[in-house]
Amino acid sequence: MMHYGIRNSFFRIFSTIQWKYGVVNNHGCxxxxxxxxxxVQEKKYSLLVLQALYPNGYCEGNEFVTDNYRFLLDDYLCGIYIEKRMDEKIHPIDYGRIQRSYTNHIESHGVDCLGFPESVAFKEFARIARIKLSYDKRYMYPYKPGCSFERAFDDSLLKKCKYEPNMLYEYGFSLKSMYLYRNLDGSINFVVCDFQSTEGELVKLPLSLWKTPSGRKIFDWLHPAGSFPLYRWDLLYGDRRPVLICEDEEQVEYLREKHPWLLKHVCLTTWSGGKSASIDGTDLGALEDRRVGIIVNPTRDGYKIANKLYLAMKRLGVGPIGFLMPWARLQADHESPSALLSAFDKDVTESMAVKGEVADRTQFVEDARERFDLDFDPDYIATAISGKELLALPVSETEVVLGPMIMKGDKVLVYAHRGSGKTWLICFIAVACASGTSLLDGQLVAPRPLRVLVIDGEMKAHELQKRYAQIFKALGTPEHLQENLRIVAATIQKRDIRLETPEDREHYKEEIAWADVIIADSMFCLFPSAMGSQLEGARGFNDFMRANSLRGKTTIVVDHTGKNKRNSYGTIGKELGLELVLKVEKVKNLELFRLSVEKYRNLGSKDIQSIEYMLDVDEEAGVADLIPSFEEDDDADSEGGVMHCMTHKDMWVGAGCDNGQAPSAQDDDHDAPFSPDELDAKIIAALKEKPELSVRKLAAKVGTSKGTADNRRKKLEQAGLLRPKGFSVEQEDDFGVDRDEDAA
Structure with a gap:
């Protein structure tokens, strides 16, 4: 590590065309x-911008011509434009005229002629031309128009040559360190510079030497292209000791200074900036046949970089390769630099001095999977199977979670406009799946109880408690099945919940691993990036859904509609990988809702019919239920009965034949007498006391679900134990009802 007297006063513009407007919000922008x-000093990128702005423009030599402007596309003046005169004929631009009057860069053209605000003009150009900008791309950018890269230069040139301006100085950054990447002969190939702000923020930039056509040399903040050496490669060459690859240059120098005993056993190195983007260009093949250890950073990105480094070296024949795991750092306070540094010292000492070994590939892969849900399976090799093998493959039938719509492993989105009852519906679905019960008179059926995890980012704790109490009572969910439902709520945890990154999900990994069904409410709270318009914003959401699906877990996420109330809010990228998209909306009046299927991958046409229903909340009785729209409340029926829209199959089901088939002689009720139980006795007693009870109120009174109460009442009527209006008849005394009292 070396420091040189680089200051703003040494910088001057030489060959980089500067932007006319220099004010943006921060150093990142x-x-x-x-x-x-x-x-845009490269012809291909300038053309992308110009063709997007002027689709009718055309190229003529090294110029792009439009009705009113002419843009240069050569190496030195790419992006410079002049305004055409009314009588001007198409001919090569007079370069002297450009220098005298109309010299402007393409950015000023956006501000002066297209109405772009000064601070965001560059973003608009990138957007319309679909040019992706990133900090890694800026770090690795290798092109300087009209100049050639100098691959070897002497240390003295760092003080003698001029430097292009550095934008970081304008934002309060100062040079902290310079790390020289040398060739085997000791000459410098390029430099990595660390800049630090007054707040302690660190930014890395490469520095390289360039030669102009006139022979002059100048330093610019650009990365070399092609292959480039490892850090301190001149000291590693010819040394056969094992190599320890550090996370970045600063870590190399720290170990050399604080742990000099290490140098007796290993060589220390790293690669350009310790960045993932620079691994591919690094000359890692120079480590062929060397024993190598990789220091793993204790973050998800750190594990991914270590794996990428491993794979790159493995392809080049480097090895054996081990991993110095960050066990102590993973447990340390990541908000405390001193705690992290102390933990790093412990990791190094434990691995290199105490145990004298590093973790193997299998240990690294297992830890990455368990800790960050990363799949680095070392033994996985994709193998295709033939069509014959496919047909012979023992594949089990898809398990139904909530028939007929939701299957095991499905990725489901339920969306609605605010106030459309989507959270109520989701609560009912959660309880139905946890208890193995049906909803809407059997239109939605959970065949068996499953473990359900609800992750709620917005509802208040008392409202959660109240709603689930009402639903448990309405569906008659016993306490042991209530245990199948677990809830993680922001208002109970008293902290915001995010699920976008593996680090976010780390807090909930044990609960997620436990669950068969995961319900996340809502997208806005848990996956805020997916609410934007960019496809990239849905990455965290899609990763979460895909990871759960691969493990056989069904995931249901609640979302909102946009202002048009027709589509879910945000990028379409969150819907592309889903099996099922459901929409909830109000119809006809404020009491009726419709659940419709917007997208289906595994359903037949008969399974995608819309369901209309009412939400009936009885605060006094403490119950809430979903009532199909073909059913009217008993309170409004003079006979106290329920009016059904029955099919031919329903007729036989209503007659006590569960399979929907006509009864045979053997199935006749006269041959198989109906045997009432304790619940039937409660129903008879309730209807004797108050014959006009609706099915909903009857269910609440006897402590069962509305569907069960309705079915039992029908069977009691068919067996002759209840009259149509609910009066009991024969055998009332068998249930503890006094016949004489009734007669009175």
Whole structure:
């Protein structure tokens, strides 16, 4: 590590065309703006911008011509434009005239002629041209128009040559360290510089030497292209000791200074900036046949970088390769730099001095999977099977979670406009799946109880408690099945819940592993990035859904509609990988709702019919139920009965034949007498006391679900134990009812 006297006073513009407007919000925007500035000095990127702005424009030599402007596309003045005169004929631009009067960069054209605000002009150009800008791309950018990269130079040139301006100085950054990447002969190939703000933020930029056509040399903040050496490669060459690859240059120098005993056993190195983007260009093949250890950073990205580094070296014949795991750092306070540094010292000492070994590939892969849900399976090799093998494959039938719509492993989105009852519906679905019961008179059926995890990011604790109490009572869910439902709520945890990244999900991994069905409410709270318009914003959401599906877990996420009330809010990228999209909306009046299937992958046409229902909440009785729209409340029926829209199959089901088939002689009720139980006795007693009870109120009174109460009442009527209006008849005394009292 070396320091040189680089200051703003040494910088001057030489061959980089600068942007006319220099004010943006922060250094991050400035770096991206600088990247686009450099990119549009290449003809291919300038053309992308110009063709997007002027689809009727055309190229003529090294110019792009429109009705009113002419843009240069050569190496030195790419992006420069002049305004055409009314009588101007098409001919090569007079370069002297450009220098005298109309010299402007393409960014100023956006501000002066297209109405772009100064601070966001670069973003607009990148957007319309579909040019992706990123900090990694800025770090790795290798092009300087009209100049050639100098691959070897002497240390003295760092003080003698001029430097292009550095945008970081304008935002309070200062040079902290310079790390020289040398060739085997000791000459410098390029430099990595660390800049630090007054708040302690660290930014890395590469520095390289370039030669202009006139022979002059100048340093610019650009990365070399092609292959580039490892850090301190000149010291590693010819040394056969094992190599320990550090996370970045600063870590190499720290170990050399604080742990000099390590140098007796291993060589220390790293690669350019310790960035994932620079691994591919690093000359890792120079470590062929060397024993190598990789220091793993204790973050998800750190594990991914370590794995990418491993694979790159493995392809080149480097090995054996081990991993210095961050066991102590994983347990340390990540908000405390001193705690992390102390934990790092412990990891190094434990692995290298105490145990004298590092973790193997299998240990690393298992930890990555358990800790960050990353799949680095070392033994996995994709193998295709033939069509014959496919047909012979022992595949089990898809398990139904909530028939006929939701299957095991499905990725489901339920969306609605605010106030459309989507959360009520989701609560009912959660309880039905947890208890193995049906909803809406059997239109939605959970065949068996499953373990259900509800992750709620917005509902208040008392409202959650109240709603689930009402639903448990309405569906008659016993206490032992209530245990199948677990709830993680932001208002109970007293902290926001996010599920977008593996680090976010780490807090809930044990609960997620436990569950068969995961319900996340809502997208806005748990996956806020997916609410934007960019496809990239849905990555965290899709990763979460896909990971659960691969493990056989059904995931249901609640979302909101946009202002048009027709589509879910945000990017379409969150719907592309789903098996099922359901929409809930109000219809006809404020009391009627419709559940409709918007997208289905595994359903037949008969399974995608819309379901209309009412939400009936009885605060006094403490119950809530979903009532199909073909059913009217008994309170409004003079006979106290329920009016059904029955099919031919329903007729036989209503007659006590569960399979929907006509009864045979053997099935006749006269041959198989109806045997009432304790629940039937409660129903008879309730209807004797109050014959006009609706099915909902009857269910609440006897402590069962509405569907069960309705079916039992029908069977009692068919068996002759109840009259149509609910009066009991024969055998009343068998249930403890005094016949004489009734007669009175």
């Amino acid at each position: 400035e770096m991206l703006r600088d990247l686009l500035c450099r990119m």
